[in-house]
Amino acid sequence: MSAVPFAILRHAPTAWNEAGRLQGQTDTCLSPAGEAAARGWRLPAPADGWKRVSSPLQRARRTAELLGPSAPVGVESALREMSFGVWEGHTLAGLRAAGGAAFAAAEAAGLDFQPPGGESPRTVMTRIGRWTADLARTGAPVVAVSHKAAIRALLALATGWNMLGRPPHRLDWRSLHFFVAHDDGRVTVERLNVSLEGGPLERGSLEGAS
Numbered sequence: 001m002s003a004v005p006f007a008i009l010r011h012a013p014t015a016w017n018e019a020g021r022l023q024g025q026t027d028t029c030l031s032p033a034g035e036a037a038a039r040g041w042r043l044p045a046p047a048d049g050w051k052r053v054s055s056p057l058q059r060a061r062r063t064a065e066l067l068g069p070s071a072p073v074g075v076e077s078a079l080r081e082m083s084f085g086v087w088e089g090h091t092l093a094g095l096r097a098a099g100g101a102a103f104a105a106a107e108a109a110g111l112d113f114q115p116p117g118g119e120s121p122r123t124v125m126t127r128i129g130r131w132t133a134d135l136a137r138t139g140a141p142v143v144a145v146s147h148k149a150a151i152r153a154l155l156a157l158a159t160g161w162n163m164l165g166r167p168p169h170r171l172d173w174r175s176l177h178f179f180v181a182h183d184d185g186r187v188t189v190e191r192l193n194v195s196l197e198g199g200p201l202e203r204g205s206l207e208g209a210s
Contacts, residue, residue: 001182001183001184002136002137002182002183003136003180003181003182003183004135004136004139004140004141004180004181005141005178005179005180005181005190006050006132006135006141006142006143006144006178006179006180006181007043007047007050007141007142007143007144007176007177007178007179007194008143008144008145008146008151008154008176008177008179009063009143009144009145009146009175009176009177009196010145010146010147010148010151010173010174011030011034011038011055011057011059011060011062011063011145011146011147012030012034012035012037012038012041012059012062012063012066013030013031013033013034013037014028014029014030014031014034014059015028015031016028016089017031017034018031018033019091020091020092020093021088021089021090021091022084022087022088022089022090022091022092022095023059023081023084023088023147024081024082024083024084024085024087024088024115024118024149025057025080025081025082025083025084025088026088026089027057027058027059028057028058028059029058029059029062030059030062030063034059034063035062035066037174038062038063038066038067039066040197041066041067041068041174041196041197042067042068042196042197043067043068043143043176043196044176044194044195044196046141047141047143047176047178048068050140050141050142050143051071051072051074051140051141051142051143052064052067052071052072052073052074052142052143052144052145053073053074053075053076053079053142053143053144053145054073054074054075054076054079054144054145054146055075055076055077055079055080055081055145055146055147055150056075056076056077056079056080057080057081057147060079060145060146060147061073061075061145063145064143064145067143067145074142076131076144078127078128078130078131079128079131079144079145079146079147079150080146080147080150081146081147081148081149081150082118082119082120082121082123082124082147082149082150082153083115083117083118083119084115084118085115085116085117085118085119086115086116086117086118087115087116087118088118108164110162110163110164111125111156111162111163113163121149121152121153121156121163122153124149124150124153125153125154125156125157128150128153128154128157129157129185129187132154132157132179132181132182132185132187133181133182133183133184133185135181136181136182136183137183139181143176148173151171151177152167152171154179154187155167155168155169155171155189157187158179158187158188158189159189169189169192170193171192171193172193174196175192175193175194175195175196176194176195176196177191177192177193177194178190178191178192178194
């Protein structure tokens, strides 16, 4: 059995983030504020010496390019954001207001929540699990830049969270999260919420919810 550590973070902000719009696989770019934030982030050791990979979406690729000294960035399709289908470009508040009880029932489906024309978190968890298993079998440690829903699916894979109720750990979306990939498909949490601007915010097994 083999295991490989890796770190993951969410891309820096976009204009759609600032407006509260669901981006999904819509290929938005970083906002000026997002560019400035990513330029100021620094990877902590040992991640500062690891290869960088990112989702194919430009907001993730650009964030990976801006993380400290220039370095090549690989693209990994499994890291792409969950597709929100016809809901992309809309706000959650607007969808909840328009969808009423039907939208509330869809949100209550946990891992099987699936927007019309989109993906479910369970589907995203499966594709990320294939990537982590491949990483454990054939890879070396990496820093991955991905997306909020994709990272939540990774957390579900690592902890058994069914996405009903609050998550087992609170994730800070401007921090780095360390996991370990195992070649049997398991993923385990190493430490979460490690600051990109200094020391860790929280270490080890965390409690709380977002």
